[in-house]
Amino acid sequence: KAGVTQTPRYLIKTRGQQVTLSCSPISGHRSVSWYQQTPGQGLQFLFEYFSETQRNKGNFPGRFSGRQFSNSRSEMNVSTLELGDSALYLCASKLAGAETQYFGPGTRLLVL
């Protein structure tokens, strides 16, 4: 069974631009969560989607948004990029009612 896939794997943007990251969960998984990982703050929760609805949200500004499609694929968007948005963005999927999350390899975003 294919694991969680994230595209693109690497991305370079400049301040002020916007970016869209994509996550395809494991087949059958309807829950998708997004995390930001930086050396200073560690792993921080962004949001969780389940069946196209945002179920949970972390403490990030409104520039960070996401959505989930009917096939459970998810996208996150960051508008008006700042230097501090440079990070590894991870998504994770899991089965409904299960506890174990399966993480993708991440998208490394560099904002110049």
Add this chain to the structure above:
Amino acid sequence: KQEVTQIPAALSVPEGENLVLNCSFTDSAIYNLQWFRQDPGKGLTSLLLIQSSQREQTSGRLNASLDKSSGRSTLYIAASQPGDSATYLCAVRRIATGANSKLTFGKGITLSVRP
């Protein structure tokens, strides 16, 4: 607000040594605690999950314990191998689902096992 601390940030041991990685959390009202492994530039792999009603979980050479009352968990690695070199993160979940069910992570311990 839940805070998860892992000290030290880095650890280097010779191959074959048994070692313990520590994790502490400030709010004992947790639903479960998980230990993850992260290899450089990669995503996370779940190692062990301990429900709040459990005291420990074992998988192969790994054993994780949980003491909710003191807000501590340990990950014990027996007979360490160079392949165990990675960053180990612990994470706690406050409730099962819905609002506030997110995982709160520690910053991780980077382990290096010297051949």
